[in-house]
Amino acid sequence: MPRVKTEDLKEGMVVAKDVKNIDDMLLLPAKCQLAGRQISILKAWGVAEIDVEASDLIENQDPLARLSPEVVAQLTAGVKARFWQADESNPVFAEIFKLMLWRQARKEPKV
């Protein structure tokens, strides 16, 4: 299930897991569909990101979400093979690698 930053949330997305604040107070329950008000609540409480159900709405956020683990593993290996050095602890490499993986994943046919 994809994790989406609060600023990237869109109306119509469905919350995948209960969202609680640091005092364990329930802000949004799982299965709740987001509307403007729900997104405002998350922003008001300073929630940085939440888990949502996979859907077409999040295609722009994480195109890996709609692919099977086997396909993701295959794409990951393919993208990694392009690099002479793959230092995953390096944040610059990690970001570029993610961009390349997502770019490749967007080219995959829809399942």
Next chain:
Amino acid sequence: MKPPSIEQLLNGIPSSLGSCGAVLREIEAELRSPQCSLSTVGAAIEKDPDLTSRLLRLGNSPFYGYTSRLTSVAEAISLIGIQRVQDLLQASSIIERFSGVEEKYVNMQSFWRHSLACGIAARVVAMELRLPKPDKFFVAGLLHDVGRLVLLGQSPDAAQQVFVLYNSRRMLLREAEMKVLGFDHQQIGGALLRHWKYPVALVGAVASHHHPAMAEVGRQEASVVHFCDYLVNAMQIGCSGEQYAPPLSMKVWEGLHLPLETVSSIVGAVDDQIDAVLAAFLRH
């Protein structure tokens, strides 16, 4: 067999540019003249229908992002600017010059796709960093691997030795060049551009794009190209023979001060522009 020296490789290459050379010289002469105007420069370009169509294709492509359609060369020059037009024509003439190179090891379409993608990325990075004359960065990116073409064109035997070694085990193509020739495509490219009397910053950028710290001049251009070469290799847009994204120097990356979050828009810009730019520069 003894591999050729850089001088021997350059011996067979005339010190002037190809068919566009005449037009470029005419533009330069036009620019020095007190009667110079957009229409006289435009007329010089319009003598070559091929150049004219390239310029209009490029002017109307997402590379410049103009919404209205450019229909005349004078219009294109007034929007794009004469300096940029000169840079682009020069780049275009170099692509044309190498059109007959043996394609056994490197497909030319793919080579220029890689090179143009690197140029587009370099131009976008320069604009992001608010560096002056981003089109200069485009040309540096476009020409960064031109040394490979000199080797392929002037000494197919030495090129073959390089590729045989390269394909025999995991190594960078540049390492194979060093082992076989004692120098690499950066040095050949730098020497070629010096031979053609190109600006020193461009020579420095091409001659040091794998280790920009060694560039005496053009270090900034070399650094931008260093990063963009890495990025477009990672994107696998075209190929100049090298199949890996070469090592990215963290020192160079930090020296660029490019915010990491802008990389995503650079990748997007390259994807958006590459097909139109390729169509503008390559006839086929």
